Amino acid sequence: MSRRDFLRNGARVAALTGVGAVVGTLVHRTSSQTTVWQIDPSKCLRCGRCATECVLDQSAVKCVHSYDLCGYCELCTGYFVPEPNALNTGAENQLCPTGAIQRKYIEDPYYEYTIDEALCIGCGKCVEGCNRFGNGSLYLQVRQHLCLNCNECAIGRACPGDAFRRVPVSQPYLLKTSH
C-alpha cells in the first residue's frame, strides 16, 4: 500500500468515525430526552424541598400561576403573610421570602398577581398559602429551560409526596386549569 493510499484510507476511517460519533451522540441525547421531570400538582405537599434539594444553585422549580383559577383576591393568601399590617406591597406584609410576586391593581376589589421567575426559588410558601385558603391557582412546576434533566432528580428523591414523575418531552408540563 502506497503512502497516499494509507493516508486516504486513514482519512476515510477518521471521517467515518467522526460522523459515527456525532450520530451516536445525537441518538443518545434524543433517546435520553424523550421524557423530562415534572411535578404532579395533585401530589405536591409544598414541603420546601424544591428550593433546597435541586443540584442547581437556584432551583429549576418555579411557582407558576393559573390565571383562570385565580380569584384575583384583594387579600391574597399567596401574597400576604397570615396577619399583614396592611394590604399593601410593604416588604413586611409579603409572604414570599424573595419578593418574587408582583401585585397589580385591576379594579375594586381585584388584584392581579404575577411571578417574577428570576426571583422565585421554588420554596412553595405562596403555593401553600394559596392552596390552604384560596383556589390553588399558584403551584410548582419544573421549568424545562432550566432543568438539567438528571437521570435521578435530587428533588424527586427527597420529595415526600412522590410528586416527581417523568412526562413526555412533547408535553413537559402538568398544568392546572379550571376545566
Added chain:
Amino acid sequence: MRRRDALRPTGSSGSNGSRRDFLRRNLQAGGLLGVVGALAGFGPNVRAARSSAENPFAYDIGKFERTNPDLIHYAETARFQSPRPEPRRLALGPDGALHMAAGNSVVRLAEGGAVEFEIALAGPAQCLGVARDGFVYVGLRDHIEVFDARGQRTAVWSPPGSKTWLTGVAVGEDGLFAADSGGRAVLRYDRSGRLLGRIGERDKERGIPGFVLPSPFLDVELQRDGLLRVNNPGRHRVELYTASGDLELAWGKPTAAIDGFCGCCNPINLATLPDGRCVTCEKGLRRVKVYSALGEFESVVAGPESFAQSVPPDVSMAKAALDAVADAQGRIFILDPLAGEIRVMARTRGTASS
C-alpha cells in the same frame, strides 16, 4: 452432599461452612440492611414526617390553629357518619328532621343518622331548603327541583342564567331565595318558581358593593326578623338584606384571629339560631363560630383543632367545606365533608337562647 459433609471440620453444623454458605449469609445480611436502609431513608411516610418538621419555608399559622378554651361554648353530644358519600349541605325540616344533600341524592336522617327516606336526582345536589309544609327545594348546578314531603318531584324550574351555580337555598312562607354564586346574586322566587328579583348585585345608588366570590361559596339564610343573611366572602363579611333587596347592615372583618374571618374569602356557609344569632363556617382555618345578631363575635362552636386542617392536595376546597344548621333547641349540626361526619353540638355555657 456426603462428600461436602466429609470435608467440613469436625463439630461443624454448617454455620462456619462452605464458601457458598458464607456468601449466602452475607447476601442475606446485606439484603436486610438494604431493606432497613430503604425504609429508614426513602419511605414516603418517613420523608413526609421529616419534611414537615424541617421546612424552612413553612407557612406558619400554628398559633391560629389553637383556640382559647374560654371561647369554646359548645360541646359535642353526638357524632355519626354520613350514610351517603360526598355529603355537601344540611337543612332542617319543619319537624326538626335533618336533611342532607349528598352525591346525587337528598336524604332525610333520623336522630342517629339512619336514612329515613331518599330522593334520587339526575345530578349532584349542591344545596337544599325545606319548607314548613315539608316540600324540599333542591339546588342542582343551575336550577331548582321541587319535591313534596313524600319525595315525589313536583316541579323543575328553568335555569335563570347561563352562569348560574347554585350554592344556597332558604325557604320562607311566601317564597324562596337561592344563592347563585355564578351569577353573584341571590335570586328571589315565589313558590311557583317565578323569578321575582335579584338581590345583592353591585348597585352604587343603593349602596350595595356587590358580592366578591373568588370561589363558589355563597349562602343565604332567612331569619325570623324577615332579613336575609348572606355571606360575602371576598369582603369577609355577612350582609343583611330585606326581601326587596335593600342592604340593611353588614358586619365582619378580615383577620386570622378568632373574632374575624380568615384567609382570602370567608365565611363560606351560614346558619341562624332561633334567637337571631349567626353561625359561621370557615375554610382554610376550618372553624365554626357564633356571632350576635349585630355581628359581635360571641363564641366558638368548634375550633380548628376540632377538624383535620390539612386538606389533601387532590381534594378540592368545595369537598372540604364545612356546613352547619341550628335547630329550635339551639343545637348546631356541623357537617364535615372531609371526614364524612355530622357532629351535634350543644351549648355548655349560658343558655341556648342567651
